[in-house]
Amino acid sequence: MLPRTTEQNEKIKDERREQILFNALKIFARRGLVATKISDIARVSGFSQGLIYHYFNSKVDIYEELVARAIDNSSEMLLNLEQLPLPPLEKITFIAETIVDIIINQEDAAYYFLLITQAAVTENSSDSMAAMADDSFAPFQVMLRIITEGQQQGIISQDSPQDLTIIFWATINGLALNKVIEGNQFPHIDSKIIARIFK
Amino acid sequence: MLPRTTEQNEKIKDERREQILFNALKIFARRGLVATKISDIARVSGFSQGLIYHYFNSKVDIYEELVARAIDNSSEMLLNLEQLPLPPLEKITFIAETIVDIIINQEDAAYYFLLITQAAVTENSSDSMAAMADDSFAPFQVMLRIITEGQQQGIISQDSPQDLTIIFWATINGLALNKVIEGNQFPHIDSKIIARIFK
DNA sequence: GTCTATATCCAGATAGAC
DNA sequence: GTCTATCTGGATATAGAC
Numbered sequence: 001m002l003p004r005t006t007e008q009n010e011k012i013k014d015e016r017r018e019q020i021l022f023n024a025l026k027i028f029a030r031r032g033l034v035a036t037k038i039s040d041i042a043r044v045s046g047f048s049q050g051l052i053y054h055y056f057n058s059k060v061d062i063y064e065e066l067v068a069r070a071i072d073n074s075s076e077m078l079l080n081l082e083q084l085p086l087p088p089l090e091k092i093t094f095i096a097e098t099i100v101d102i103i104i105n106q107e108d109a110a111y112y113f114l115l116i117t118q119a120a121v122t123e124n125s126s127d128s129m130a131a132m133a134d135d136s137f138a139p140f141q142v143m144l145r146i147i148t149e150g151q152q153q154g155i156i157s158q159d160s161p162q163d164l165t166i167i168f169w170a171t172i173n174g175l176a177l178n179k180v181i182e183g184n185q186f187p188h189i190d191s192k193i194i195a196r197i198f199k
Numbered sequence: 200m201l202p203r204t205t206e207q208n209e210k211i212k213d214e215r216r217e218q219i220l221f222n223a224l225k226i227f228a229r230r231g232l233v234a235t236k237i238s239d240i241a242r243v244s245g246f247s248q249g250l251i252y253h254y255f256n257s258k259v260d261i262y263e264e265l266v267a268r269a270i271d272n273s274s275e276m277l278l279n280l281e282q283l284p285l286p287p288l289e290k291i292t293f294i295a296e297t298i299v300d301i302i303i304n305q306e307d308a309a310y311y312f313l314l315i316t317q318a319a320v321t322e323n324s325s326d327s328m329a330a331m332a333d334d335s336f337a338p339f340q341v342m343l344r345i346i347t348e349g350q351q352q353g354i355i356s357q358d359s360p361q362d363l364t365i366i367f368w369a370t371i372n373g374l375a376l377n378k379v380i381e382g383n384q385f386p387h388i389d390s391k392i393i394a395r396i397f398k
Numbered sequence: 399g400t401c402t403a404t405a406t407c408c409a410g411a412t413a414g415a416c
Numbered sequence: 417g418t419c420t421a422t423c424t425g426g427a428t429a430t431a432g433a434c
Binding site: 009012013016047048049050051054 | 399400402403
């Protein structure tokens with residue numbers, strides 16, 4: 001048996017990192033940064049507490065990497081959905097449907113949403129995550145643009161676009177939270193209900 | 200100057216307790232039980248860390264009293280609103296309006312909502328608060344009843360009452376969260392938008 | 399690469415002076 | 417009733433053996 005190459009070792013190390021990140025996500029999303037113990041992450045991941053520090057420099061490092069991913073993922077998803085060639089109201093309905101769908105079916109999605117919320121509400125704003133709390137958050141901006149377009153076309157209700165956006169994201173975040181709390185008992189919400197907000 | 204009577208002392212002690220609870224609420228709601236430090240509560244309240252223990256036995260005691268109040272307050276409010284002599288859809292609209300209103304105008308309301316969420320998601324379910332996570336939570340039940348009634352009368356959309364209830368509370372919780380994050384920048388949401396969910 | 403100490407720090411809670 | 421030590425436990429992070 002030949003010794004492993006450097007690349008193979010790197011690959012294994014990457015997989016371990018991903019495994020740790022995935023386990024950490026679920027705990028951080030529920031408990032937040034401070035209340036999450038390295039020993040919890042280690043135990044769930046199936047190895048000793050000290051070993052975490054072979055893969056990450058600190059607890060905060062893990063947390064920040066996850067928050068960055070949460071923001072990147074959701075921003076990328078919304079910016080992509082925005083490009084779809086659909087009329088505004090249909091686009092919003094499709095976005096709602098897509099998000100509800102991944103919250104239900106993609107195991108980490110609800111946790112990512114919750115993590116963003118946690119990060120925003122905890123206001124450890126020493127770092128980059130303040131970018132999200134304010135309205136420059138890309139998913140927020142995307143919805144504002146679609147709503148405004150729909151209002152110009154007279155398709156979407158003439159309420160304040162900010163209000164509609166806030167309510168939309170409040171609903172999505174609330175659903176993600178519900179999914180995390182309820183787990184598999186969470187029902188498959190009909191996204192048309194959400195779309196009614198805009199009519 | 201006469202010495203204070205026992206009753207006067209009790210009154211002062213009660214006021215101090217309320218002051219501590221109010222300050223603690225705002226921190227607990229954002230950070231959760233573990234990440235909140237007694238020294239934070241003490242500093243905001245304007246006295247030494249040790250003095251907290253003159254008024255409460257432990258940090259958990261403060262937290263649990265606040266969670267109990269949050270559950271009691273919201274349950275009482277919803278059960279009262281349910282009694283109003285209004286047709287189902289109007290009742291729901293009025294409930295939405297009332298809740299949005301107190302979230303905006305009553306300083307501690309948004310924090311109480313957020314605290315319930317925090318308690319539910321953190322799953323320290325060693326205690327009484329598990330009662331809320333599941334569907335026996337009174338405000339949840341109230342909405343279910345009103346929706347069911349409205350559906351029998353053909354006034355409310357025939358979607359799953361559970362789904363409608365989940366979306367309604369998801370929206371309310373999301374709004375409370377938004378209020379806490381945004382503070383005074385939070386806009387006065389038109390509750391009619393929320394009521395559209397049910398049409 | 400993984401584990402078992404262990405150093406260090408910090409927060410909850412207590413004791414005792416004023 | 418309030419404050420200033422101080423005890424104690426537990427969590428992060430490090431060191432060093434295997």
